[in-house]
Amino acid sequence: MPRKKVSDRKIYVLDTNILLHEPFAFLSFKEHDVVVPMTVLEELDHIKDSKKDVSRDARISIRAMEDALHDATPEQIIEGVTLEGLGSGQAAPTGRLSIYADYNMSKANSVFTSNENDNRIINAALYLQSHKAPRQVVLVTKDINMRLKAKGAGMVNVEDYRTDQLISDIKYLSRGYHEFPGRFWDKIKSVESRSEGRDTIHTVERSVLPEAYINEYFIDEEREFAGMVEGMDDKHLDILDLGFERMMSRNAWGITPKNIGQAMALHALLDPHIDLVILTGPAGSGKTLLALAAALEMVIEDKLYDKIIVTRSTPEIAESIGFLPGTEEEKMMPWLAAITDSLEALHKHDVNSHSSMNYIMEKANIQFKSINFMRGRSIQNSFVLLDECQNLTASQLKTIITRCGQGTKIVCSGNLAQIDSNYLSPLTSGLTYLVEKFKDFSGSATISLDGVVRSRLAEYAEQVL
Known part of the structure; x- marks a missing residue:
């Protein structure tokens, strides 16, 4: 793939909380450049010696950046050091990492005059936005209030760090079971059933639920069927017939389930x-x-x-x-x-x-x-x-x-x-x-x-x- 023109490559300015949440986050921006303000390094230095649970992540991030920059001169660190060779696969970084000395910014170049860390980081991002045009500068932070302050101060591009998110919304999180409307057997066109000891296993077409995964439970709205995906291939699902009434009558240490969710949980716990x-x-x-x-x-x-x-x-x-x-x-x-x-x-x-x-x-x-x-x-x-x-x-x-x-x-x-x-x-x-x-x-x-x-x-x- 041809390398993108410099004007097409974005500049991402990272907040401290990004590196605390994902110490190697600066390697996640592919061909784009990453800027870490000096204030962020100061915060990481303060946190690494604290007793907070993120102190270990701060130390890991500092070491990782030191490994990337240890052979560079001060001039090169300011200009940007290539991250090529620090990753593998299609997502391997090819951009540059630089440290921005935001402490040297004059008040004339600052929107915020107070000396708070968040304000200094926003000031640095705003300065880069005005001096690196037409390149797009993006401030990345997990702090909602900081995102609001940055936008209010004139920062055009402010984002959350989403590389670490496996789903876009919590409502899409797997529930562990699928509930069919109506009766389950009304959805089945063909089935092969077999017995294995006391268990009955139904083999149905994968099209019944194409996105099914192993050990996912199946129930229906009519509360007549309950089963679990025991195996699958490209065309078929093997469903272990658990029986709705049998699941509801399970017992563990005197406890019986009060709803079908508890019944499924108890089945998994006792398996x-x-x-x-x-x-x-x-x-x-x-x-x-x-x-x-x-x-x-x-x-x-x-x-x-x-x-x-x-x-x-x-x-x-x-x-x-x-x-x-x-x-x-x-x-x-x-x-x-x-x-x-x-x-x-x-x-x-x-x-x-x-x-x-x-x-x-x-x-x-x-x-x-x-x-x-x-x-x-x-x-x-x-x-x-x-x-x-x-x-x-x-x-x-x-x-x-x-x-x-x-x-x-x-x-x-x-x-x-x-x-x-x-x-x-x-x-x-x-x-x-x-x-x-x-x-x-x-x-x-x-x-x-x-x-x-x-x-x-x-x-x-x-x-x-």
Whole structure:
């Protein structure tokens, strides 16, 4: 491909939050040039030594830029150093990376006169916009308020960083199941059925649902059919007949599903062939209770796993569990109250619920662990409950999931409407990445739970607040 003319190549000015969210983001702009203002480097330097969860990402980004610029002279860094050879494939960068010394800008060249970091970055972008014409200059930031300020100050092109987004809108996130209008069998023109032990498998044409993926559940509006995609090829789908009534009558540790979403979730949780179960949905939809009930059933009754490991992101976004007294497990107890609440709910009818809980926690070998100490571990033959995943990045989730060894099942649950991180959105949450990246993995299943079953008060609050 011929190299584009200089005037056709855009100049992207990156905000700090872009490099914190994706440390190698400066390599994602193909043939276009990338400018990093000096203020951004100052912010990265301040953050890399902090105790924030993004400090590691700041260090990675600084090292990556140093690797790209280490042989360049000061003049070359100002003018721009080629990024060719730092990537592979069609998306490999061919543009240039430069550092812009925005501290040297005079007040005459500045729209904002206050010394705030965001204002200096916007001033730098505005200066480049006026002095690099006719080349298009684009300010890239994940900060909505900064985008508004930049546009108000005269910045023509302001964008969010979308290279990291697998879907354009959260409404397109896979739900883990497909609901057919009317009756399922009215949509089927031809079918071949066979029995494998106690299971019945229907082979239908792929045209029934061309975009189906492995372990996707099928239900119909009439609530007469329930099945799951067990296999597929270019022309056919193999659907395991689960039976609507049979799914609704499943039981785990005294818990039966209250709706079809919970029934599908319970089926995936109790299936030993599924190593990863992803549960999304609003607060009160039963994610934690179902996962814990299935864990107790499979550890104590079925003896498929040796222990239950429970962890979650803490309010500091998995960075610190503070100076609470006690052992690691005692420190984690305040953050894992949802698990103990669910244990109480499962044993509320026992004569002595407190004694029952203590007995079950010892019998099931329930361990409460901090997410900080997952790196470097190898978790064998365990049932892992990872709660509040919406606050984790894709790299944090990768760290945890890659710790899972032989015979381990992991359940990742979260509510994308309750993200606490300043650096994540529903589109860039690690939970969203997990759902989309594992869609076609035969060892995983995703269920989006609808409806709040905690109480009518909680259900009404979810709808109107």
